[in-house]
Amino acid sequence: MGFDMFKKILFATSATAASDHAARVAFNIAKSYQSNLNIFHVMGVPTRGYSQVVVDVKTKEEVSVDEDYIAWVTEEIKTYYEKYLDESLKYSIDVAVGLPAREILRQAKTMKPDLILLGGTTGDEDETVYKKSLAGSTLQKVAKAANCPVLVVNRPAASFWGGLSNIVFGTDFSKTSDKAFDFAIKVAKALDCELSVFHALDITPLHTGKMLSQDEIEQQIRESLRKIRARYESRLKELKGYSMDVWEGIPFIEIVKYARDKHADLLIMAHHSRKVPSGDIRLGGNVEQVIVRAGCPVISINK
Amino acid sequence: MKKKILVIDDDLNIRDYLVSLFNDNGYDACLAGDVKEGLKVAKKNKPDLITLDIEMPGEWGPRLYRQLSQDPQLKNIPVIVISGLSGHQYAVVKAVASLSKPFDRDELLKIVKETLT
Numbered sequence: 001m002g003f004d005m006f007k008k009i010l011f012a013t014s015a016t017a018a019s020d021h022a023a024r025v026a027f028n029i030a031k032s033y034q035s036n037l038n039i040f041h042v043m044g045v046p047t048r049g050y051s052q053v054v055v056d057v058k059t060k061e062e063v064s065v066d067e068d069y070i071a072w073v074t075e076e077i078k079t080y081y082e083k084y085l086d087e088s089l090k091y092s093i094d095v096a097v098g099l100p101a102r103e104i105l106r107q108a109k110t111m112k113p114d115l116i117l118l119g120g121t122t123g124d125e126d127e128t129v130y131k132k133s134l135a136g137s138t139l140q141k142v143a144k145a146a147n148c149p150v151l152v153v154n155r156p157a158a159s160f161w162g163g164l165s166n167i168v169f170g171t172d173f174s175k176t177s178d179k180a181f182d183f184a185i186k187v188a189k190a191l192d193c194e195l196s197v198f199h200a201l202d203i204t205p206l207h208t209g210k211m212l213s214q215d216e217i218e219q220q221i222r223e224s225l226r227k228i229r230a231r232y233e234s235r236l237k238e239l240k241g242y243s244m245d246v247w248e249g250i251p252f253i254e255i256v257k258y259a260r261d262k263h264a265d266l267l268i269m270a271h272h273s274r275k276v277p278s279g280d281i282r283l284g285g286n287v288e289q290v291i292v293r294a295g296c297p298v299i300s301i302n303k
Numbered sequence: 304m305k306k307k308i309l310v311i312d313d314d315l316n317i318r319d320y321l322v323s324l325f326n327d328n329g330y331d332a333c334l335a336g337d338v339k340e341g342l343k344v345a346k347k348n349k350p351d352l353i354t355l356d357i358e359m360p361g362e363w364g365p366r367l368y369r370q371l372s373q374d375p376q377l378k379n380i381p382v383i384v385i386s387g388l389s390g391h392q393y394a395v396v397k398a399v400a401s402l403s404k405p406f407d408r409d410e411l412l413k414i415v416k417e418t419l420t
Contacts, residue, residue, distance in 0.1 A: 020389065020390075021390060155393070156390040156393050157390075157393035157394075157396070159390055159393065159394075161357065161363055161364075161365040161394045162357075162358075162362060162363025162364070162365055162366050163362075163363070163366075165366070166369070260396060263365070263368075263369040263372065295393070295396060
């Protein structure tokens with residue numbers, strides 16, 4: 001298959017049930033597109049400073065990290081993913097000690113992946129250190145700072161159900177959205193997917209400053225559709241199928257609903273947190289909310 | 304008139320078992336081994352219910368569900384997912400039920416009866 005957009009994938013995993021659905025996506029993508037998959041596990045956070053004693057993310061026990069321990073963890077990961085690790089898969093396993101977000105970004109800087117793949121919460125009672133940190137700040141920090149697209153599988157529902165054939169691209173007409181569109185159209189073309197371009201019109205009084213009349217809403221929908229046509233349609237015509245829609249409501253809810261309605265296999269959106277001072281980053285932006293709620297994997301693009 | 308059930312599963316044993324189970328319980332069952340065949344049989348037979356496996360060679364079950372939902376004549380056919388894949392209950396959001404293999408025959412028949420009544 002002539003697809004080279006995911007040649008190198010960095011899959012950051014806890015190698016626990018919390019990452020199982022992300023793992024299915026990672027291994028299936030890697031196998032389908034002959035990617036080199038780097039399985040990356042952050043073992044734990046040093047108890048203090050540069051101590052080699054870490055709190056293990058899986059057991060929450062304090063352990064001393066030496067070569068034997070690293071070899072044991074690597075073997076554990078291999079065993080955990082045994083069913084996926086056949087000869088058709090090109091993979092490597094790396095482990096590190098430290099804060100997950102920092103180590104994932106450090107690993108990304110070294111290996112320069114085409115895609116970073118992160119798992120998320122499962123909604124179960126698993127309260128490991130890794131899960132708590134990955135679901136919140138790690139996801140935000142990685143999505144914000146990564147130099148490549150970041151694919152997040154947060155819910156089990158967002159797992160792999162048979163391939164990529166239907167992509168939804170959510171736009172807010174920003175420059176970053178245009179970059180995300182470039183990526184979306186490249187993937188759609190290379191994989192012969194249908195692409196649906198969607199804009200969610202924010203009609204919440206908090207955003208508009210007032211309660212819009214129905215005429216105003218419909219006028220804005222028409223304007224947004226014209227904008228989509230002007231901005232994207234000429235390139236969408238290169239694809240086997242496309243659609244363009246604008247729905248009004250709370251943006252992240254509408255995007256999730258639209259993706260579900262379209263039976264999307266993948267949702268692509270721009271991430272804007274780079275514009276926001278780092279101290280103000282919170283789990284509440286549209287992309288983060290979509291990531292947390294979507295029923296399919298979400299790719300966040302910030303550069 | 305007997306209600307028609309289409310069984311779509313790549314596992315021959317499961318397929319045969321389900322077809323016998325449904326036929327023995329007063330339904331008219333037909334079968335398909337993959338998504339392509341399933342869509343063809345669904346279009347031809349217009350079943351009243353479909354049981355659908357998720358992981359199959361070639362296209363997976365959710366793809367068939369998507370195609371069904373885009374066909375005005377097939378979009379309202381209820382689907383019961385029967386799969387051994389972990390997390391299968393999330394694969395088809397609008398499925399009337401999602402059962403794990405090995406499944407309980409009485410539970411399945413109860414769901415089928417409730418759905419087709």
